[in-house]
Amino acid sequence: QIVLTQPPSVSGAPGQRVTISCTGTSSNIGTGYDVHWYQQIPGAAPRLVIYDKTKRPSGVPDRFSGSRSGSSASLTITGLLAEDEADYYCQSYDSGLSGSVFGGGTKVTV
Amino acid sequence: EVQLVQSRAEVKRPGESLKISCQGSGYTFTKYWIDWVRQMPGKGLEWMGIIYPGDSDTRYSPSFQGQVTISVDKSINTAYLQWNSLKAADTAMYYCARRDGNLNGMDVWGRGTKVIVSS
Numbered sequence: 001q002i003v004l005t006q007p008p009s010v011s012g013a014p015g016q017r018v019t020i021s022c023t024g025t026s027s028n029i030g031t032g033y034d035v036h037w038y039q040q041i042p043g044a045a046p047r048l049v050i051y052d053k054t055k056r057p058s059g060v061p062d063r064f065s066g067s068r069s070g071s072s073a074s075l076t077i078t079g080l081l082a083e084d085e086a087d088y089y090c091q092s093y094d095s096g097l098s099g100s101v102f103g104g105g106t107k108v109t110v
Numbered sequence: 111e112v113q114l115v116q117s118r119a120e121v122k123r124p125g126e127s128l129k130i131s132c133q134g135s136g137y138t139f140t141k142y143w144i145d146w147v148r149q150m151p152g153k154g155l156e157w158m159g160i161i162y163p164g165d166s167d168t169r170y171s172p173s174f175q176g177q178v179t180i181s182v183d184k185s186i187n188t189a190y191l192q193w194n195s196l197k198a199a200d201t202a203m204y205y206c207a208r209r210d211g212n213l214n215g216m217d218v219w220g221r222g223t224k225v226i227v228s229s
């Protein structure tokens with residue numbers, strides 16, 4: 001059951017900017033619950049790249065940024081590098097399900 | 111170094127039971143929640159449930175409630191995910207991850223345990 005909607009794929013040339021959307025509802029992002037973003041390179045475990053909508057863990061380059069507006073959130077990658085090619089997932093809390101939920105994932109192609 | 115070490119890959123028959131583990135080190139295990147996340151072959155991440163080792167408070171996704179059991183042994187800093195009767199549909203990679211609040215981001219992940227259920 002996917003309650004956070006992401007585009008299946010986005011692509012961009014090296015150096016360009018891409019934005020991944022994550023659309024929720026009034027029971028999750030729209031209520032104000034924090035949104036977190038994960039990067040998953042094929043064959044590896046997910047890695048937290050944005051937490052609490054806009055914050056970056058140490059070690060994550062400032063090319064990654066997050067934002068939220070209403071019931072949606074976005075992850076933007078600027079100055080795209082080949083190493084950014086991966087799947088990206090948003091995650092939040094849903095009060096109707098009383099638990100965490102992930103988006104369906106977006107494949108970024110460089 | 112903060113890390114979560116997961117148990118090795120498993121190959122099981124339908125109907126068998128299984129318990130996989132996730133051992134934390136490098137931090138105070140009882141002060142961070144542990145999540146379990148499923149990833150079926152070629153598919154996305156699915157949140158299964160969460161446990162707080164400090165008091166064993168456990169929450170499940172409605173999709174997994176009654177299908178699995180999450181537990182913890184804080185004396186050995188280890189969380190578990192258990193099935194009583196596996197199905198072929200349980201074939202997946204299972205990740206554990208930690209966070210310092212049940213609404214926060216999962217900042218450290220295990221490398222995953224691959225479970226294959228096949229007759």
